[in-house]
Amino acid sequence: MVVDTSATEFETQDLLLNVGPQHPSTHGVFRMVLEIDGELVKDLVPYIGYLHRGAEKLCENNDFRQGIGYMDRTEYLAAHNAELSYVMAVEALAEIEVPERAQWIRMILCELNRISSHFMFLGAFGVDVGVFGTPFIYGWRERERIIDLFEEISGDRMMFAYFRAGGLAWEVPLNFPERVREVLESARQGVKDFDGLLTQNEIFIARTKNVGVITADDAIEMGMSGPTIRASGVPLDLRKTEPYLQYDQISFETITADGGDVFDRYLVRLQEISQSIDLIEQCLERLEDGPIMPEKMPRMLRLPEGEVYIRTEAPRGEYGIYMVSKGGNKPHRLKVRSACLSNLQALKQMCVGQYVADAIIVLGSIDIVLSEVDR
């Protein structure tokens, strides 16, 4: 028997559902309060700040070498990219010229870090969508090989502290190009695996197509960046639009998609892995012997007065460092512009009107790192 409740005197009330902060699908300590009507999300209020450690303030009390360690910890899945913005800000203020070899190595490491971060996303996103286990372990397997390489170079697996203002902390091992090619080979196979596992899977497509759509105009208005905005059709890639390091020396195309839905965000990231593999191979061909630090570097770096904003393309979008120096060996003010924080602002817009289960995959598709959101 079907009961028509739409025209009865029953009073219905919306349910407030608290998700997080300790919840596996919120990718860290993120809390959102959903107002739901049955299975439909009517409103969403995100709460952040559970992982706030005051990294910006800590950097103001540390000199420019000590600050690098804290930058790693703001963006732990792509620490090389976070370090890069920081050291580039210091170099811009101190007007240090970075040797070419150091720049190429930085590019290789940042692109490798992008691959590892995107694999991590693919794995975690697969779990969010409901393909439990398999993609997660696939992603972890590929990431592990890249992290092993990072360990051989810098000594640490996640918190590298390898970049220095002026260049690199120490020289890469002798077998560096061969090892990178080895890792790229396995990453290529990893992309194939994910492509076969998810891209054409009907269940996956039914789950992700036309879910959490955000239009290009809205995405720009929200200040989104990275693969999340490129999936909406905005060709914003800082490596292309504002080339830093040697990105203007190599050829690549900005990857975009038109749909702006969860599936497109997945697809853009999958294609970006292949793109990064291609970029690294171009970098390896250009890599030549040479110094990795400028000849005259002071023991303790002191900056002139000034301020600078440096932004780079991290795996999650624009990672910017705003640094104010009033002279001396410490920054007067340091501000981290986090891509995740801006991308997260669009969560409500993407989720309202969707099902509760879709809110989880929308959150997963933004690929947030909570330590970067809260700093």
Place this chain on the structure above:
Amino acid sequence: MRGILKSLATTLSTFSRRPVTRLYPEGHRDLPERDRAFPVLLWDKDIDEPFCTGCHACERACPVECMTVTMTDNPNHTTNDGNSKRRKIVDKFYIDYARCMRCNICVEVCNFEAIAMNNTWQGHETSVYDRADLVMDLPQLLVQSKAKQLEEWVPE
């Protein structure tokens, strides 16, 4: 339906590959020489004393202030009929492993190459029941280098 079959074929194809996992507590993988666990002090085997002179360079450079160092006159110095050229030597040295963030800065600033990051598995497996046990004193920091269990890697 074709997509699902393709997914299943992907998972099936991994059966023919070699395993990537390892039974951890039973077997350890080889660590690269640059591996960075926690910092340890090095022992000068020729003169039988630590390299460290207690100069406070690492203590001042540490971003998380996890070190405490004191300096004393070296009883083994040549003026005291000893065979050491170090006028001063480390007296007490504490590193709080719970605070250390393994950034390698202490190794870089050391003028005497007296400190290095532990690149053995002993440096990684440091679980204890009480956090106070993670504050290492001088004998604990020197024990591995003294027993020649450490081939340290120090960047130039």
